[in-house]
Each structure stands twice: as structure tokens, then as C-alpha cells.
Amino acid sequence: MAISNDYHVEVVKTEVVLPASVIQERILPLSNLDLAVPPVCVHVFFCYEKPPQTSFASVVSNLKSSLSRAFVSCYAFAGRLVSHGVGDLQMVCNNKGAEFSEAYADTCLTQVEFCNPNGAIEGKLVPQLVNDSEGNGTPVFAVQVTQFNCSRIVVSCTFEHKIADAFSANLFFSCWTNLSRNEPIESITPSFTRSILVPRDPPVYCSPIEEMYMKVVPSAESNMQIAQPALASRIYYLSADDIIKLQLSANQHGNSYTKLEAFSAYIWKLLIQSQNMEDAQNCNISIAVDGRSHLKNIGMPANYFGNAVLAPFASARAEDIKKEPLSWSAKLIHDAIYSVANEESFQSAVDFIEISKPSLVFPKIYRNKDEPYIIVSSGLRFPLYKFDHGWGKPRLAIYNLPYTSGYVMPTLSPYGDGSWLINMNLLIDQINAIESHPNFFSRLISPNIFCDQKNV
Template sequence: MEKDGMKMMVKVTKRETVKAVMPLQEYWLPHSNLDLLLPPLDVSVFFCYTKTVVNPNPDGAMVGAPPTFASMIEALKSSLAQVLVSYYAFAGEVVMNSVSEPETLCNNSGVDFVEAAASFQLRFLDLYDPDESVQGKLLPTKRRGVLAVQATEFECGGIVVACTFDHRVADAYSANMFLLSWAEMCRSSKVTIVPCFRRSLLYPRYQNHCYPHHLGIDQMYVTLSELPPSPPRPSKSMQEPDDGAANSSLISRIYCVTASQLQQLQQLASSGVDRKRTKLEAFSSFLWKMLAKSTSVDSGGVGMLTTVSVGIVVDGRTKLIRADMSSYFGNVLSILIGEENASELVERPLSSVAATLHELLHTAATEEHFLALIDWVEAHRPEASMTKIYAKGTEGGGGGGGSLAFVVSSGLRFPMSEIDFGWGRPVFGSYHFPWGGETGYVMPMPSPISNGDWIVYMHLLQPQINFIETEAAHFFRPLNFKYLIHNA
């Protein structure tokens, strides 16, 4: 990787395994019915820290000394070993049981911990294109186990701390709990959030193929045996040398959206209604219309598609009121799906599209929906199941099969500013989730500036990104360190 003639290289300097500081009894942690809806997927998250500046006393004398990379590494490893006592699932490994379902073997096999060095300064990191600058360089590749960690030192004294974890074991809410506890342990040697692994909280109500059909779970989820075979992909000799590769691949980009733009969008989405739509509803509706519009033009070969599907990820912790789920560790997610005709989406006003999305969330994001989903999975076990909208991508639906699909997962509760390991708040942090298939993935997160702006991670097909950057360049602005420094 080069920028302005400067070589930007990252070199691994050390690998080791960090285990829980206390010996743990081997324990098999079953996966809940909601865990079983996740295919093998790895999720990454990274945090950027600038060099710690030591403030002088009024008389000009320096107080203490800034931490060195070696001291930060030692603090990260020792606190990780301690926090793994509570978050023991992250020190285990996923294995298949006798009926070929995944379970987590909590055997304290440990976490892969990688140390690395970057040959450039942190301010030159290309945040806009994480595929090139972050993936495979600053993010650890999980070789084994459930969790991997990498800490990278930059020439300026800055550091990036990154994690990659198995989505079958934890959702983003669970990962955020872990990150908060790890940072807290590193600062103060204590943990205030104790994770709950009680799988009985998500036990099914019914057995033997009993579940409420009227809630439409069959339209949102599917067993793997029900999936049609994937269409054959053309051989390399049959593909166009340029357009073929670009059209079939998804790329990741990170943008900034200002608070004023979000407020304007919310006002447009709330036109003519008594109750204001949320910013997430307005944003998701805007993107739904935008991607529908991209199908009606020549977007590098995407072609004329008939329908556009949007999936909204809903966390069930606040919906399942029969128990306190606030510290539950695992997956408590459902993806609600809306599908509309592409040409009709383009013609409808934003407020109409937002009303459709609002109704979907209002009627489906309920406790009964999550209980029915748990029952649905039980009725189909041990056969593997998954969300239909992800299946659209694995079938190649986004590449010209008559439909286009993307998922919006809110990261607005991402506790970026609280991940302080003792050398200050991160100047930036983001999830990175190139999840495969051809279904897009979008995650809005709060800006580290705490000014109401959003940071938006997008993982979409190249033609969709090209269209968005042409059509809405005023709205989605490529993120860079100038934004972070100027607004700090």
C-alpha cells in the first residue's frame, strides 16, 4: 500500500496466546436457538489512539511519562487475562456436537494476541477505504478459537487495537460489553458488567413443530435445504476483464454524515405524520430509495432489478420483558425484512417509504416475534437455518437475479468514547464486517466528536457505491483524519 509515494506497511512482530489468569473448568456452552441462526461469520472492530501527551505542571515541570508501546501491550495482555475469567466464552472454541450443531467449548484455549508495527503515522491511515488500509493489516485474522486481538504501533506513537470474533458466539451488544469490561479492567482492575450466559432465558415454548405461523417467520427465515442451488458463476475466461470482477464484488467504505443533514432527512421522513420518525428510520428509508434508484440506471452492469429488500437488525434484549436481558451474552437478534418494487420505491416520497418501514418495525419488533422465532428454530432443528435476506446474497441475487438486498444494523449505541484502556479515549473506532455473499451491510455509528454526526460503515456492491457517491456526494462524505482533527 502506497500513498503519495509513501510505503505503508504493517509487519507482525510477535504472536502469542493469552489465557484466563485463573484456571477454569472445561465447560460446554450450548448455543441458543438465536445463536443457531448465524452462519460461520467473523466480525472485526478497531480503535485508533493518538500518542498520549503528558501535561506539564503550572511551573512547566512534566508529570510522569507517556506510556510506551511495550507498557501498553503489557497492560492489554494482563487485563485481557483477567477479564477472560468472566468472559470465558471468548477464550474457548466453537465445535460441532453429535447432531452437527455448533457449541462453544469453554476450555481456556486462549486468545491469539498479535503485536505489529506500521511504517507510517496514524494520521495517514485511509479511513475511507478500510478494505485497503485496515483489513489484513490492522485486523487480526482469526486462525482458531473465538477471539483474536491485534495491537499495532505507528511511527508517531499512536496505536490501533483491533479484535476479530466469531459472530455465532456474540453479537455486537455482547462484544461491546466485553470491550467496556476489558477497558475498565485495564484502567482500574475491576469489572462492573458481569456477563450472563443463561441459555434458559431463550428456551422455546413449544416443541415438535409448533410455532405461530401468522407472524410471518417463514417469510424472514429459511432452512438451508429450502435454498435453491446457487446459479453457476461464469468461468474467468467467460468474464469481462474489468466490469465482471467489479460488479460481483462488495467493497467497504466509511463516510461521515452531519447532524444537520440527518435532521433535515428526519423532517422529510416525518412529513404529514403526527409522530416523528426516528433518524434511523429516515436514514434507512433514504438508502432504500437510493439503492432502488441505482437499479434503474446503467450502474456498471447491475441491470434493471424488480425488487429491493431491506433488512433491519433488531436487538431483542429490550423486547423480551419476561427476564432482565441487559447483561445477556450471546445473539439476541432478528432481521426484519421489507421488500418493495424498485420503480415504485423511486417514485414514492420519502415519508411514504418511512411509513412502510415504521409499520414493519412497529408490528414485528415485539416480544412475541422473538418468542415465535425461538420456537421456529426449535421446530426445524437440527437443520441449520438463516435469514432469507442473507440467503439472497449467497444465491447471487444482488448481481442481477431480479432483486437487490441490503441490511442496516444500528451501531448508534457503539460505546466508542468509553473504550479507554488508560491512555485516553480513541480518536476513532469502527466495526468492519465484510460478511460475504452479495447482500449489502450498512452500520451507522456515532461520531467520536460527539456532535451528533454519524459515521457510516458501508459494505455494498461496487456499482451501488459508485451510484451513491455520484447521487448523494453531499450527504455521504468520505471520512478522513482531517475531519477528526478539525472537529476535535
């Protein structure tokens, strides 16, 4: 069966889904960690088999009804992001709801090149966040449900990253799917408390935070947008055996590194080895660290909704990354992670951002475009394949940040056997270079991922 990105999607209906019951309008302050997130939207795709014994119209009706009920508890996604000046943002929870689009694709889902999401998905299956025509601000969430010729369905969502990290979005998806199945949501309802991520009095920060973030004077012209170079996106399959081999290689000489640390070291090393770089050139890798577990002693709820992530990074010369063993790179990554895996680092970050105002704060890894970098954001603990709306679990689930260069996100595969899917957005020449490297795991996912038998 021919694989192609040349297919047409027709949006036949778009409406605004409102909360099932009106809540009192309120302002949900953005925390300082929210403000430090780059201005990007996150796209999420859930691919489902043909729903048995129900029509597409019934599926759409159920999705809209359960989404409306989910907005009652997850009211932030039904609000608007309002700007009162450069760098001055507020989340207004005003019950305005989110756009819900119904669409049809003129091909079979198995003919779509999902291994290349930027080419195959973006612009076709992705809902856009459009400014409110009534001047109420910018929506922060949107949904598009697309039926293919084969009757398979893709539920795709877009959300504003400044409002939520991936953990928060998954809380929302859990609530939504539970309500679709008429199951309780009390144990997974998001918490919007903002009493934890507030500056101390007086604010004070430790020096590692200053190494992680940079102050940027805001300007109305730039609006702090990230440069959008020509990127290529790919989704690869990595077997459980390959992951274990990477970990064993990193753990030689009595080391003890996690699978994520070993994989991150591997992809960092591979990127540097596959390109012609000066030996003295600095190369960086950032690993997202979730603060929820580190802040629980001061009252952060496990179901905190918002951004609770720091972005420490390791830096080394290209020569050292290339010549030293995998364990050497893994140690740099391990040390970077654990330098911020504590309560003080997160409180220091909040204070540093406060002290920096009115300047904006931006991850320092973006500061020098001439220094290659990778940003690894792990989705390995997210239950993507449990998001069942009542007609079956997803066959494929994807997080994509199409405009974020250097983005690498491993998630569990749908097979449940310890294998991973790796979504990478890199510069085109970087993708070409690493795919041609003899040590690269060159297995793109294929449409066979939708088949009953395991065959990637």
C-alpha cells in the same frame, strides 16, 4: 500528506493470552438465535493517539494483563467453537485463551485511508481466527495491537459472530477497558444464561417469522458460507443537521419516524434511484432489532451475552421506492421493525428454528441474489468512544463485516455533536452508483479526523 493503502505491517510477536484464573470447563450451548447467524467474523478497530508518558511495551503489557483478567468473567471469548457435524456447533469454554499479536506499521496513522477499510485495513491490521493446532476447535476472539511511525496505536479485534452480537462484544470491551484502568466491572459483567432463548413445549411460531427466515438443508461442501462478491467499503460522515433534515423529510404529513428509520429509508431509496433497475424488480431492506428490552419481562438480563437479534425486512418494487416520498419508505421500515419488536416474535423465532432442525435457518433476505438488499445494523447506542484503556479515548472506532454484502452500520461520530459515521459494504457498482448520485452525502472521512479540531 499522501494517503495510501500501500504500507507494511510486521507482526513481531504472537502469543496466547489465557484467563488470569482457571474456570471449570463447561459447554455453553449456542441458542437458536446464535445458530441462525450467518458464518461471518466481525472486525473492530479502535484508533488511539500516542499514549502520554508510557512506552508501547507498557501499553502492550497492560493490555495483555487486563485481557487475561477480562477472560475470567467473559470466559466465552477464551473458549473454542467446536463442530460435531454440519450445523452442529458447540461453544466449549475451556480456558484456551485468545491469540494476541504485537505489530508495527511503517507509516503514520494519518496516511492510512480509513475511509476505505476493506482496502486499507483488512489483511494488515486484522487478526485471524485460526483452527487450534491441538484439535480443540476454532478460537472465537483474537487481538492485534499495532504501533505506527507516529506512535499512534490501533487495537483491532476479530470475533465470531455466532458467539456474540455487537451488543455482547461491547460488554466485553467495557469489561476489558475498565480492568485496564483498574476499575470495577460488576455492573457490566456479561450474563451467559441460556434459560430464556429455549424452545417452548410444544414449539409454535407466528407466520411473520416464516417470512423472515428460510430453511436450508445443510451440506458439508458449502458449510453455509455466504457468497463473497467483489465488494467496496466506505466510511462516510453525516452531520447532525443532515440527519435532522432527513428526519423532517420523512416526518412530513404528521408522521413520526426515528432518525434511524429516516436514514434507512434514505439510503434504500438512494440505492434504488442510482441504479438502472426494472420497475417491477423487488428491493429489500433489513433492520436488525435487538430483543433484550422485549424479553426482559420473561427474565432476559440486560447484559445477556450472545445473539439476541431478529432481522425483519421490508420489500417493495423499485418503481414505488423511486417515485414515492421518503415517508412512504420510512413507513415500510417502521412497520417491519415493529412487526417483531415484541416478546412473541422472538419466542416464535426460537421455536421456528427448533422445528426446522436438522435444516439450518438463514435470513431470507439473502435468498435471491437478483433482488438488491441492504442490511442496516445500528451501532448508535454503543459507547465506542468511551473505551479508554488508560491513555485516552479512541479517536476513531469502526465495526466492519468485510464479506457481508449490503451491510450498512451507522455509529456516532467521535465529535459527540449528534453526527454519525456510516460504514457501508456494498457491491462495487452500487458504491459507484450512489456516490455519483446528486443527493448523496459525499463526504468520506479523512485523516483530519485524528486532528484536535473538528475537520472531517
